[in-house]
Amino acid sequence: MSAIAALKGYRTQFLYSLHRIVFGVTDDYVYHIEGEFEDLDIIDNNGKYVECLQVKNLSDSLTFSDLFSAKDSFFKRIIQVSSTNPNVIAKVISFGSVSDELSDKKKLGQKLKSKGFHDNKIQTILAHYTKPMLVSEKSLYNDIVGKLKTEHPFIDPVIAVELLLSWICFSAEKQIPVTRITLLQEIQRIGIFVQERIKFHSQYGSTIIPLQVKNIDSDNIQLLKEGYISGISAKYEHILAGLDVIRYDKLNEINKAFATNNIVFVHGASGQGKSSLAYRYLSNNYIDGTMFELKLSSNFNDVRDTINSLDGLCKGLNIPVIIYIDVLPDNNHWNEVVKEFSNKSNLMFLITLRQETWNKTLLGEDYSFKDIELIFDKEEARSLYNSISKNEKDSINASFEESWMRFGNKGLLLEYMYFLNHGDKLKNKLGNQVLRLETDQKITELKILRYVCLADLYNSKVNCKKLIDKLGLDSVLAQSYITNLEKEYLLEHIEDSMYLSGMHYVRSEILCEILFDENKFINKTDYINALISLVNESDLHSFLLNSFDNNYDVISLFKEIKRNDLHFSWVGVANILKALLWKGVYDFVFVDNYLLFEGLYKKLNSGWFIGLPYDYSGTMDGTIYNSMRSIFKKMNPEILVFFDELSQKFSPKDDVYQYAKQWLSYLGGQTIDIASNADISAIGIYCFWAGHLGLTNNKIIINNPELIKIANNTNTSIEDISELIFGLESYGYSKEIISSLREFAIKKLREKYTISYLNINGNIDCIYVYNLVRFDVNSKELGGPSNILNDTSVRILELLRKPWVPIKCTLPSNLTSAYGTCALFRNITLLKYLIVHFLRYCYAVHQILHIVKCR
Template identity: 25%
Template sequence: MYSELEIKLFKQRFHGAVNIKGIDFQIHYALNITLNLLLAEEPLGSITLEGIEDLDLQPIKAGNVYVQVKTSNTPWHLCQLSEPLINFISQNKTTGTENSFQLVTDFEQRESIKKLFSKNCSLAEKANLVGDILKCKPLKDKRITRTQLETVILNTEIQSTTKQSLIEDSKSKLVLLLDIHPDEAEIFLLSFLYKFLDWSVERKTITKVNIYDFKTRFFENKVRGQEFEAYGRGLIDRISWREDSLPKDYFEGKKTRFGHIALGLDVRRTKWLNKIQEIFGKTRICIIREASGQGKSTLALRYAYDFWNHEYSFAIKAVETVEHSEQISNYLKSLSELGLPVSVLIDDVNHTKSHFSKIIQNCAGYPINFLITSRNDDYHYFGSVGEVSLEFLIPYFDRQEAKLIFQNLKKQNKIHTSVINSDWAYERIGSPKCLIEFIFLITQGQMLDERLSEQVREIRKNNQNDKIDFLRKVLLADACKTPININHLIVSEQLNIDYQEIIKSTNNEFVYLEDDYIHGYHWVRNSHLLKILHENYSNPAITALKTISLIDDSQKPFFLGNLSEIPGFDVEVLIENFKYIADRTDLKTYLAFLSGIFKIGEYLFFLRNKEVYQEAYDKFNEGVLLLFNAKFLPTQEIDLFSLFSDNRNFREVKELSDMITITHRGFQYVGFFVNSNEFKYEFNDTNLDLIGEVMDWFYWIKKIF
């Protein structure tokens, strides 16, 4: 039997359309013989790999030895010798000399074949066997003569062995001839096998020098990998497929975890898995893009579980700087250079993974697969990968897939008794159709927002106002992709609140902890909760003002800028009420407000004119955005339309641009903020750069406002 790694490794190298058993045995045999180049008593030689189907081994001992390696599930009969014997005869004709041959098989030979190649077989018996072979159709068709056949048989050795025997012998040779430690022989052999596959495709001639060079690179890259693991924790992890201890989370609309996939809780979306496989047949980068709730993460995790080697599958957790991207890239490249089948998952692209594209660019040219998931808007922010070849997959959830999922979960007795059928549930979830909502409804018997409303009502009924306030802050911060550090919360000024107890009571129900940060679960679930938590309460902008001090300084501009995506958020409420926290706001946070409010204003400008932008994009593709952006720059208009006034398409684009509604934009909102709120700061040697940034903002406000 073949291991999962071997099957995937061979399919990856030879695109799936191969006789895996045959290539596997041939490569292991060729690798084993290649290691004989290290024998001190052997003359300096080489081995040439003539493609995959026929391995042509040039001088290793005296003279020429040509080897064919064959596999079969059953012992051969005489006529099955026809193909290799014809090949050997053809080789003699090509060289004009009598060559030596070797036929290696992974099965025991019948007695008749053993006798044919035995030196102890009587002449009469051998003559009869030769006569029987000459009657075989392939030899008759080629008009092979008895003399030709007898000459080849006389110069051919036949050998039977097994793949496992070859592996054990190769590991012994690595230890004895290449001075590899016994504990590292297996991983070295795997790495060498991977490289050997590349050499086979290249039909490379291998010498002793190539083997020693590979050993040097192997240990250099091994050291590089160890160095990264010493300081790179928190950036990238090997994926752990341990079964999850909280399987119910999957059906309750919480974030899909690797352990959920290991338990088989998801329904395999075969259509989309096959499309991902097709993409990886053409490129090494597949990006799954769609709105939240469409099952992107679950689909990506299921693909990784089904198709990737688990030992060398990685998930990137953070890549916030160019330095991070370099560190991760070097680590991945070092593993790839070891010959290991490296695959990388980048799930949920956001600002904490904002430099993921640098990793892809750095690893271009290496056999590393990248599977990426992203909401549409996040990919537009962070997704520029340059000239690297990639393909997008945009999965959608339709009625037919709903029926398949329903039927599958029904077989597992996961459907709630109150659910009538898949069509009823599909209509009930409304539009846009959201996979996470559908699964929650059919397994729990109610809509996700109904369940969450019940839970929040229970908290309010018990007068747990501190818990409500905690959830508002934590979920708002996480929805803005800037989760709160638990240490900031615990040491905050509200000393009368036992946050540790609140975290304990909400953990694994509403929130979860990861690397000292408090996260909400799935974006769709968080959106419902934020809406429920702010019912009969002031605007989310008030929660934002109460939360800003708990956000990491570097993340505050992102937090404020992303508030525009929160349902019900009102920027004017934020501006009007800043005065209540102004005396507790430092200069760096003040700058974060300027930057964040500017972004909100620009986003609101786009939303007001989204239909015009969409119409222009649909008619003229993305090139039109350059013209629009130039005309509507927040600082100064650049009219490119006048340069092409004679072109009909440009005139039509200009007519569309004239439909844009000019209202308050980024600098106007920043101006409102500055003029509405008094903010005091002191000049000193430590904040001159920050004051310079404030002056830059004031310059543009005065110029534009």
């Protein structure tokens, strides 16, 4: 049975309360946990107190002094409650032995008299006081499990007990009265929840991962410890093994934040202990079955499946369920999930993200939140030192002041922890490991390490098999090389050994400094070129953005692709296209026209975008200032002269698309196989931009039978098909194929939303049946029936509009988060408004992409 760390001493009190309710003799009683008088107050339907129960679980025998104090006591409260409730019974429930001064009324009377109670008060107390009842945690638990097995055979009683205890705790905290009727309702909700959990877990186990308490044997603890103190990325198992340093002040900050909001961000530089802190908070405050980690796909359309799964997860429960998201750089899909569920008060989100991601993320319009920044300063270092020196007395041989000075008086929490545990800086350790490889002439191991660390630094992972082939290695020998590097905590296998990754972003960053920046004989560009064909194609977008950010150029990219005749899947094609679109935006703003944008900002401040010579949104005729020319003539004619002169200096509008056009033109005439469901939306992205940019003459060859086959696959989402149809329409593709795809889309849409009538003829007429059995229409916690029905209707219309609305009416909303936030803008010092407002007038940011001009 899992422990409820956050409840600690309250667990047995809540367990007894649950037992009393489960075995209650009547449905008329109301149970107040943490009641007005005692731990459990039981009240009849006339509002009279029937029982007042004090629950104790002490390691020693319970004595009179445990129930008595001069100011207030169990006995004084008996007098108080009995004055208006003549039939009330006061009782002590003990999970341990009880002294005879409590079980013998005569001795109890003598003790009361010795404490100054008058005879009439003593008589009142003894009249209502009954002999203490001895109980055991095991027997209460087994009784409840047995009852649930008998009366509710379709739910897992062990999970149900834990969730009911959490519900009891929640009811106590919120002072919500409980009855047997509400208990039965909660059991029904738990039944729905468990079934939904089984349903989503079987399908989305790789995306929504339950965090569960489990026993870790001593051998594994030692292995986990070696990795953790070496600075690898934190895992939940590290916290279960007790390897982290508990940061009580930060945990309290998170608690306070959740007291007023259901969305809390923790941000800070990589290596500041964000993941460890988040896992510790979850371990301390939540139980099995109510905490999950969300690992989002890089495919935007997969996010909708995740949202549907989460919707099933939070159905039926009134107790809090928490979702932990560790945001990956350049993946903005998490924001779609949080926006979707921000109104679900019983669904909590704890989100950790790097400081650079936080700085370029705009929040506040769609939901409220609290945020906590982690900064590693001297005071926190002192607290860390005290904790480690207390638990590892033999590992530290210097005072705090001395250790802090030797550390350099600044740095990251991860590095300082390593320094305290090893007596040396992490960079020195990694440098010595690299030096040893160089001294031993481990040329192949060094190449592997360079490839993997550079890819990890650029937020991508390396395909293990492709790397082995690239280096021309025997598979057995290659495995020995990789195993040796794993043992040194330099890299790791991930995702069933298909890919190689660094152990932590900070370690990869330091290793890249050593392997590339401090070695003038190694050309980083050569490794970037090679990695284009080695990294997972789903990571190519992020990899290229980071490469461009580190002075890699588009010319080198095209040379590498042409020289080696590289071929990519549709996913790879789309990700390269998206990266080149961003690169075009970056160069247009910060290379070709930077001074012009800066001049606009100095002249007009936050209204600078009025002077833009182009409208990238496609929603206006001409420019903003031309549409307002008559107004400017009256108010400020000089500004029009400024606008006109400036517009002549801007580089051509189409320069934004120059790299994307090169890529689309290069792909013309090629045949690209359709290998997976993910290729469906990728084809849609390619086709949309090829059509949008007028590059449809040099057509790419699509395998139509395979396209139809995968589109009709049960695992292909309606969202992907909708995006595909939209792209094919833009491309001017075969009307016959588009018609077939529309049939699949309608079929999937009817099945998913139980549509009984659908007519599309200029207007959309749709009648669907909402399954109220799976949704508590009276639940304000879940947003209420009006919200859920409205959201469903809007979603159906959103899915229908892309395959049927004329092309010029909208840009594809899947590009909303396909671009997310761009690594290229990480080091730009110009005010955030300048970037964001410009991007709002480009195709790449969601506020423009969601504009719909429906006829």
